[in-house]
Amino acid sequence: MSERTRIGTTVLGYPRIGPDRELKRVLEGYWSGRVDEAELHRTARGLRQDTWRELAGAGLDSIPSNTFSYYDHVLDTAALFGALPRRVTELDLSTTDTYFAAARGAQGAQPLEMTKWFDTNYHYLVPELGPDTTFTVAGSKPLDEYREARALGYETRPVLVGPLTFLLLSKAAEGVPQDFDPLQLLEPLLQAYADLLRTLHDEGVQWVQLDEPAFAADRTQGELDALSRCYEALGELAERPGLLVAGYFGNLGSALGILARSPVDALAVDLVSDPSAVDNLAAEKGVQDKEVLAGVVDGRNIWRTDVDTALSKAATMLGTAGHVSVSTSSSLLHVPYDVEFETGLEDRLRGWLAFARQKLGEVVLLGRALHEGTSAVGEQLDAARAVVRERAAATDLREPSVRARLDALRPEHTRRGSYAERAKAQQASLRLPELPSTTIGSFPQTGDIRRTRAAYRAGRIGSGEYRQAMRAEIERVIRLQEAIGLDVLVHGEPERNDMVQYFAEQLDGFAATEHGWVQSYGSRCVRPPVLYGDVSRPRPMTVEWAGFAQSLTDKPVKGMLTAPVTILAWSFVRDDQLLADTARQVALAIRDEVHDLESAGIRVIQVDEPALRELLPLRSSEHKAYFDWAVESFRLATSGISDATQIHTHMCYSEFGDILPAIEAIDADVTSIEAARSRMEVLDDLGAAGFTRGVGPGVYDIHSPQVPDVDEVSEQLRRALRAVPADRMWVNPDCGLKTRGYAEVEPALRNLVTAARRVRAERGTAGE
Ligand SMILES: Nc1nc2c(c(=O)[nH]1)N[C@@H](CNc1ccc(C(=O)N[C@@H](CCC(=O)N[C@@H](CCC(=O)N[C@@H](CCC(=O)O)C(=O)O)C(=O)O)C(=O)O)cc1)CN2
Numbered sequence: 001m002s003e004r005t006r007i008g009t010t011v012l013g014y015p016r017i018g019p020d021r022e023l024k025r026v027l028e029g030y031w032s033g034r035v036d037e038a039e040l041h042r043t044a045r046g047l048r049q050d051t052w053r054e055l056a057g058a059g060l061d062s063i064p065s066n067t068f069s070y071y072d073h074v075l076d077t078a079a080l081f082g083a084l085p086r087r088v089t090e091l092d093l094s095t096t097d098t099y100f101a102a103a104r105g106a107q108g109a110q111p112l113e114m115t116k117w118f119d120t121n122y123h124y125l126v127p128e129l130g131p132d133t134t135f136t137v138a139g140s141k142p143l144d145e146y147r148e149a150r151a152l153g154y155e156t157r158p159v160l161v162g163p164l165t166f167l168l169l170s171k172a173a174e175g176v177p178q179d180f181d182p183l184q185l186l187e188p189l190l191q192a193y194a195d196l197l198r199t200l201h202d203e204g205v206q207w208v209q210l211d212e213p214a215f216a217a218d219r220t221q222g223e224l225d226a227l228s229r230c231y232e233a234l235g236e237l238a239e240r241p242g243l244l245v246a247g248y249f250g251n252l253g254s255a256l257g258i259l260a261r262s263p264v265d266a267l268a269v270d271l272v273s274d275p276s277a278v279d280n281l282a283a284e285k286g287v288q289d290k291e292v293l294a295g296v297v298d299g300r301n302i303w304r305t306d307v308d309t310a311l312s313k314a315a316t317m318l319g320t321a322g323h324v325s326v327s328t329s330s331s332l333l334h335v336p337y338d339v340e341f342e343t344g345l346e347d348r349l350r351g352w353l354a355f356a357r358q359k360l361g362e363v364v365l366l367g368r369a370l371h372e373g374t375s376a377v378g379e380q381l382d383a384a385r386a387v388v389r390e391r392a393a394a395t396d397l398r399e400p401s402v403r404a405r406l407d408a409l410r411p412e413h414t415r416r417g418s419y420a421e422r423a424k425a426q427q428a429s430l431r432l433p434e435l436p437s438t439t440i441g442s443f444p445q446t447g448d449i450r451r452t453r454a455a456y457r458a459g460r461i462g463s464g465e466y467r468q469a470m471r472a473e474i475e476r477v478i479r480l481q482e483a484i485g486l487d488v489l490v491h492g493e494p495e496r497n498d499m500v501q502y503f504a505e506q507l508d509g510f511a512a513t514e515h516g517w518v519q520s521y522g523s524r525c526v527r528p529p530v531l532y533g534d535v536s537r538p539r540p541m542t543v544e545w546a547g548f549a550q551s552l553t554d555k556p557v558k559g560m561l562t563a564p565v566t567i568l569a570w571s572f573v574r575d576d577q578l579l580a581d582t583a584r585q586v587a588l589a590i591r592d593e594v595h596d597l598e599s600a601g602i603r604v605i606q607v608d609e610p611a612l613r614e615l616l617p618l619r620s621s622e623h624k625a626y627f628d629w630a631v632e633s634f635r636l637a638t639s640g641i642s643d644a645t646q647i648h649t650h651m652c653y654s655e656f657g658d659i660l661p662a663i664e665a666i667d668a669d670v671t672s673i674e675a676a677r678s679r680m681e682v683l684d685d686l687g688a689a690g691f692t693r694g695v696g697p698g699v700y701d702i703h704s705p706q707v708p709d710v711d712e713v714s715e716q717l718r719r720a721l722r723a724v725p726a727d728r729m730w731v732n733p734d735c736g737l738k739t740r741g742y743a744e745v746e747p748a749l750r751n752l753v754t755a756a757r758r759v760r761a762e763r764g765t766a767g768e
């Protein structure tokens with residue numbers, strides 16, 4: 001080992017939205033003009049300071065900085081290296097507003113595309129690069145935050161997205177030559193990283209962390225060679241801080257050896273998602289002179305760490321690495337701040353959970369146990385063991401009736417009649433026109449609705465008044481849809497805080513948190529529920545609302561549910577059984593609801609599965625096993641009903657390429673799918689994959705406040721009709737409307753219906 005000081009116990013990153021979502025509030029205040037820029041930065045500074053104080057106070061040896069972000073850390077990286085698109089920089093806004101324009105759009109300039117950060121529910125902004133992109137150290141955020149921390153007395157370790165992950169997450173800007181690959185920019189990008197590293201070194205920075213999670217996914221030989229070139233080059237720099245490269249979210253494959261042999265000083269490995277890294281590193285000689293951060297405390301789930309398992313993983317590496325330190329498996333960005341805020345949780349369950357603050361304690365404890373010996377912290381280890389033992393022994397988490405139902409499942413429980421027969425029966429029952437129009441479920445969540453829900457939750461209004469208010473809203477939304485002329489109506493989802501949390505609050509086996517906010521993108525957060533035991537549905541969850549909506553109209557009202565994979569993807573799930581088994585339990589609960597909706601006279605039921613792509617394993621070798629259980633769980637939730645009951649599903653967040661066969665296999669009668677931004681390209685892919693059922697390509701992008709005009713929607717429809725026959729095609733927006741306002745939604749839906757009628761007329765089937 002070099003004489004460099006060690007990193008020691010640390011975490012790879014920390015939540016940044018604020019324990020009380022302070023950043024969310026100040027951002028939204030700034031965007032709306034209520035808050036000035038100085039206050040925005042003051043709040044941000046306060047949050048950074050609190051975080052450093054917290055991390056130092058917990059007793060970590062090394063504290064990360066530059067883990068704060070005003071919106072997204074990938075966008076920060078693009079801004080840092082001067083790689084924002086010209087359409088945004090040429091607006092000539094302040095640095096702050098240019099950054100937000102890239103994130104959210106401004107003056108007609110489109111924002112960067114947003115997509116999932118690996119298999120998490122966090123979304124990053126996709127940098128746009130081209131052959132003309134140049135990189136310079138245009139910003140100073142890592143340096144500024146380092147100085148800010150030092151002024152407060154904290155020596156920190158700036159964290160950056162690694163050069164390879166940055167390029168691999170970027171896309172070719174529109175209009176650049178077909179053969180352009182962002183990796184072609186590696187050499188100039190490395191120059192810029194080298195410049196930055198030199199500056200940080202001159203400032204006195206001891207360690208820099210470079211995150212390379214992109215190598216937990218399948219990579220080509222060319223990409224692996226680029227990884228090798230990259231860290232040879234950065235490692236060889238004469239004037240630089242210590243380099244820590246962090247790979248997380250799965251098995252790094254041959255990238256692990258490449259990094260082990262490279263001249264970097266330290267590696268962080270994720271031993272939660274990939275325990276095999278312990279043995280794989282042992283085979284790498286290069287590790288003997290490196291510090292290895294053993295990521296044994298889960299950065300993505302919320303269960304207390306099993307200290308014995310964690311310690312044995314870390315201890316096994318003692319013989320391999322120059323030095324072993326304890327860390328989290330990934331950044332803690334994906335977990336809430338503090339479980340102590342959850343006073344509404346049962347004490348026993350709260351005791352089993354560790355949020356970010358509790359995880360700091362676990363890292364420090366394990367670090368001491370590893371280096372000072374277990375007897376130095378014997379009492380604390382015993383306490384940690386007792387909690388894990390208590391959870392493992394809790395027999396009441398298993399529900400015999402659920403287990404018996406699962407044991408009795410047979411293949412016929414996941415099968416419906418043939419699609420052709422179903423289509424006939426459904427048409428006879430629903431009598432829809434060609435190109436039927438519908439929406440994806442939610443209508444705008446107005447301030448009024450949110451306040452009513454909040455008042456009910458806080459007990460300021462009773463259930464009678466609450467139900468009255470929701471019914472009034474449902475009636476308003478039904479009348480509006482009738483006036484607009486939509487064919488299949490929805491109740492609008494006013495009673496739902498979130499499409500997963502709403503169901504979790506009503507299912508046994510789940511607990512909802514009050515303050516467990518996790519950043520989803522920008523200022524938007526979610527509160528993932530905790531799935532801790534066997535899942536079952538004590539009583540109907542949506543039937544009353546759907547039945548009420550249907551009672552108001554002769555048009556079919558579409559019932560609205562969330563499918564099993566999405567419920568799992570957006571919850572913290574139990575880690576004591578296979579995800580496939582948990583999915584089956586959730587599927588049975590949804591199945592019960594589907595059956596009750598059908599019995600209540602609901603003839604169309606949509607079961608949303610937008611996260612089907614999200615849980616797809618990063619490694620293609622694991623895809624088949626995933627699809628098997630994911631598809632089965634959807635089919636289990638949606639079968640055993642009449643042929644005449646029409647099942648819809650909905651998927652959004654693009655990149656459907658990998659899941660096309662699964663979209664067919666789930667056997668929904670109608671699939672609505674995000675398509676507007678890709679100009680309907682997904683339809684050709686679906687056709688090529690042999691998709692033969694109903695499809696509703698989103699004809700306009702709900703993520704933008706722009707109202708699509710009739711010509712535009714008609715054109716999208718005509719384009720879609722080249723790929724899908726008219727008798728299987730539906731007309732709908734891209735996604736739900738809950739984040740939009742009525743000022744846009746009403747004209748947009750009117751135009752959508754007018755366009756559907758126009759295209760019907762062109763085809764000579766206008767007769768209604
Ligand atoms: N779980 C989940 N994951 C998902 C999605 C999703 O819909 N759900 N969609 C994608 C991501 N898109 C998203 C889109 C919007 C929001 C979003 O708007 N979130 C809201 C919170 C939504 C919520 O749970 N709202 C609750 C609680 C709202 C709240 O903050 N209430 C106040 C008080 C009420 C008030 O006076 O407003 C408080 O608790 O302080 C409700 O409406 O009931 C926000 O950040 O603002 C999140 C993700 C992918 N992942």
Ligand code: MET
Pocket residue numbers: 440441442499560608610650652735736737738
């Ligand atoms: C993220 S997909 C949203 C589907 C849901 N039914 C809605 O309209 O909001």
Ligand SMILES: [Zn+2]
Pocket residue numbers: 440610650651652653734735736
């Ligand atoms: Zn959607």
